[in-house]
Amino acid sequence: xxxxxxxxxxxxxxxxxxxxxxxxxxxxxxxxxxxxxxxxxxxxxxxxxxxxxxxxxxxxxxxxxxxxxxxxxxxxxxxxxxxxxxxxxxxxxxxxxxxxxxxxxxxxxxxxxxxxxxxxxxxxxxxxxxxxxxxxxxxxxxxxxxxxxxxxxxxxxxxxxxxxxxxxxxxxxxxxxxxxxxxxxxxxxxxxxxxxxxxxxxxxxxxxxxxxxxxxxxxxxxxxxxxxxxxxxxxxxxxxxxxxxxxxxxxxxxxxxxxxxxxxxxxxxxxxxxxxx
Numbered sequence: 537x538x539x540x541x542x543x544x545x546x547x548x549x550x551x552x553x554x555x556x557x558x559x560x561x562x563x564x565x566x567x568x569x570x571x572x573x574x575x576x577x578x579x580x581x582x583x584x585x586x587x588x589x590x591x592x593x594x595x596x597x598x599x600x601x602x603x604x605x606x607x608x609x610x611x612x613x614x615x616x617x618x619x620x621x622x623x624x625x626x627x628x629x630x631x632x633x634x635x636x637x638x639x640x641x642x643x644x645x646x647x648x649x650x651x652x653x654x655x656x657x658x659x660x661x662x663x664x665x666x667x668x669x670x671x672x673x674x675x676x677x678x679x680x681x682x683x684x685x686x687x688x689x690x691x692x693x694x695x696x697x698x699x700x701x702x703x704x705x706x707x708x709x710x711x712x713x714x715x716x717x718x719x720x721x722x723x724x725x726x727x728x729x730x731x732x733x734x735x736x737x738x739x740x741x742x743x744x745x746x747x748x749x750x751x752x753x754x755x756x757x758x759x760x761x762x763x764x765x766x767x768x769x770x771x772x773x774x775x776x777x778x779x780x781x782x783x784x785x786x787x788x789x790x791x792x793x794x795x796x797x798x799x800x801x802x803x804x805x806x807x808x809x810x811x812x813x
Contacts, residue, residue, distance in 0.1 A: 553807065556800030563793055567613035576604035578611045578763035587779055596785045599771050605782060609789050611763035615675065616745045616793065619758075622679045623744035624737045627686035632733070634687065635694020636721045640702060645695070652688040660685050664747050668756045678748055678757050685747070686740045693736055697729040731808040738801030742794045749790055765790050 566573065576594075582602030590597045596605035634652070638645040655663065667681035701707065702725060710720050751757030752766025753773075760767060765786040772782030 550803070550807070552799050552803030554803075556796045556798070556803060559792065559796035560800060563613060563796070564617065567610055567617065570607070570610040570614070574604065574607045574610060576607040578603060578607040579761055580604075587775070589779070590781055597779070597781045599768065599782055600775065601771070605768065605785055608763050608768045609765070609786050612765045612768065612786065613789065613793070615758055615762060615764045616748060616790075619675065619679055619682070619748045620741040620745040620797075623682040623686055624741040626679065626683040627690050627740050628733060628737055630683065630687045631690025632694055632726065632729075634691040635729075636698055636726065638691065639695040639698025640717065640721055640725075648691075649695075652691055655684070656688045660743070661747065661750065664751060665754065665756060668751050673757065673759050675758055675762070678751060682744050682747055686744065690733070690736055690740070693732050694729055697732065698725055701725050701728050734808060735801055735805045738797050738804065742797040742801070745790070745794055745797070 580603065582598075585594075585598050585602040586600045588594055588598045594604050594606065596609065598604055599608075634648055638648050658666075664681055664685045667684055668678060671677040671681055698721075702720075707720060707724050710724050715723075748757055749764070749766035749769070752764040753770045754766075755770060757766060758764045768786045769783055772779070772786070776783050
């Protein structure tokens with residue numbers, strides 16, 4: 537007999553994953569289809585059309601340089617999502633390697649953990665701002681700076697998991713059978729760390745999008761001629777009173793994107809974390 541899940545139970549279990557994942561998928565599809573949705577180039581400057589309020593021609597108005605805000609928001613999503621995914625991926629990979637080494641080798645733990653604690657002593661935004669100022673502007677440099685900021689938290693998660701898992705019976709059995717350290721770490725320990733890493737991936741992605749927007753707003757992030765949400769907010773800050781639409785639309789885009797990723801992460805946490813069941 538096939539057991540059917542009640543709609544209320546299904547929504548309670550998967551509702552946030554469907555909501556967050558659905559909104560995020562819609563954002564991704566929209567930004568990929570940006571050339572089909574708007575005919576304007578976000579980098580196209582037309583001072584004669586500057587500071588226009590939303591109208592049928594420019595759906596979200598124009599900034600002081602005459603750039604179409606709607607096109608800027610659509611194309612800016614590409615940079616934000618690219619930075620978010622890249623930072624989360626690099627931080628996760630680097631954190632996994634460091635976490636496995638720290639948790640498995642006590643000598644490595646004493647050295648690397650002190651370095652990570654030193655990095656963690658700085659507020660994330662301050663450290664990101666310092667590194668971005670040192671590395672300079674550019675998408676790849678922002679990704680590098682934010683990855684350095686995000687790696688310690690991932691490494692500590694993996695380290696804590698390794699410290700508890702390496703004492704388990706299946707690991708001791710593998711040692712007794714002559715398995716190498718690399719095989720034990722990647723075959724017997726790492727698969728048990730997947731659930732917290734998936735949850736941390738979404739958290740890091742959301743944080744990276746917010747931080748990238750903040751850095752671009754301050755002028756130390758992505759190049760100023762590249763469409764970013766933080767970049768349009770930086771231009772809009774001088775016209776918040778007279779032309780508030782310039783800040784409202786990119787601000788809403790940031791809020792909706794980060795909120796959808798956070799909701800997705802919360803849903804995955806409730807689904808994968810046995811402590812939440």
